[in-house]
Amino acid sequence: MKHILIIGNSAAGITAAENIRKADKSAKITILSSEDYTGYNRCLISYLLAGDIKEDKLIYRSKSFYADNLITLQLNKKAARIDPKKNQVVLEDKSRVDYDILILANGASPKFPEIKGIQKSGVFGFRTIRDALGMLELVPIAHTACILGGGLIGLKAAYGLKKKGLDVKVVVKSSQILSQVLDKYASEMFKRRFTENGVEIISGSDCGEVIGNGDAKAIKLDSGKVIACSLVVVGKGVKPNIGLLEGSGIQCDEGALVNEYMRTNIANIYAAGDIAQTYDPILERPAVNALWPNAIEQGMAAAQNISGEKKAYAGSVGMNSVQFFGLPVISFGITRPLNEGYEELSSRDITNDIYKKIVLKDNIVKGAIFVNRIENIGILLKLARLKIDVGPIKDKLLRPDFNFALTRDLAYDKEEFYL
């Protein structure tokens, strides 16, 4: 019996398992997870931290899902390395698991800065349910929390901890928050929103040390300033877990490199989700776009190709949707062009906190930011993915009545719904 082994029990791994099972009733499917929890909605940990949802809502696939689909889920199993010559995965406990087909869906991990004291108790990444539950344990006794990094993850932690009543300070090395996903103007809008809601943003500063005996008691900034805090959250991005691929011969760049069929350079090894580096049609190069929707679609694509339905994956795009203190924003692609040749269209309604910006290159949509009026941005995302020339409707893109019907002549799909 063919054995399909999947490393990783989150969006990509579970979706791959589920879809392989739909197509193949007899294959043996095993998922190895380094965590101790059934499949959960990873992105909801910030809602759990904020108290917006209870833990039961986190469940993505309950234990019965694995039983019903004859998928063996092995928790607390950490893969250490791959041995493609023997078709085996070597676990940390030195045991070996054979496979016929291997899917790397082992995700990414928070980047921790190499500073003194970072390993102290009370310092968290914000990636797993254990991180959220660990932070919640400290909430009743902590007074101040310091967030290192002003990206999405850091700010989600800041938002959640503020809602829990803590004094929250965000330490940002750059001059702006959310600098990876927003431009300066939108970033300022959110900085204002955070500040008005009592979150202090300390920009242009970095944390040099976490102080305390065993437990974190304070952080020391590179400016020398010391801030007392018993909870520290590291939000400095994530990196694909490619450590276990070392020596395997699997080609890596930032992540594991795959072709459009989600296959690595080794014929029976696939990769999907946050570990995979896939073609990005907006950047026009392979990129790691470590996001839940991409992981689901990559898991699905891997499953289709493993099941013999040869289907090319359309590629991943960097995109984000988030809401802080009642202000929603969706952005994707290139939102602040660094070199020439780009055109920026924008509109602002200061009274209503509305901001829209679209970035074009040769009349192809390359990115967009919609703050507080977010409807219809998905149309632009599709136009960007398919590299459609939007020249004929350029003057309409930012209008409040912009809609799908205006794009239908650009022929990106065979229209069947309008008779």
Add this chain to the structure above:
Amino acid sequence: MKKLYYDVKKCTGCKTCEISCAVGHSPSQDLVTVILEGNAALPSVKVYGAEGLNFLVACRQCKDHPCVNACIASSLSYDTEKGIIFDKEKCVGCWMCIMACPYGAVRHDRRDAKSVRCDLCRDINDPRCAKSCPTKAILYMEEKK
């Protein structure tokens, strides 16, 4: 499965579909009560103008369902017979579905921070927009193969 189709030439842009959708998805399901109580649901169908014609935009129950793939809260699922099923209780208002929908068919209700989308009026098994359209511009029929 049955889906909604639109005979664009017949649409006059009267927006009866929007009203019947909003009323039908409101607590009382009665126009006058909805107006008096001020609790109308946001319609999940919307009529837009383009080049002198009117186009109705609503969920197309896509087979490849990018919104379901994007949902981080398991509030969306896809059923080959019924289409896209939305469990509103699970929605956390992250708006990933709005980001993912290539038709702009998912709406943003800022009142309860839940997304709004066409459910084909499964409660009465007969979409109210199609039923109420005075010019029969909205057709609820078996999917074209």
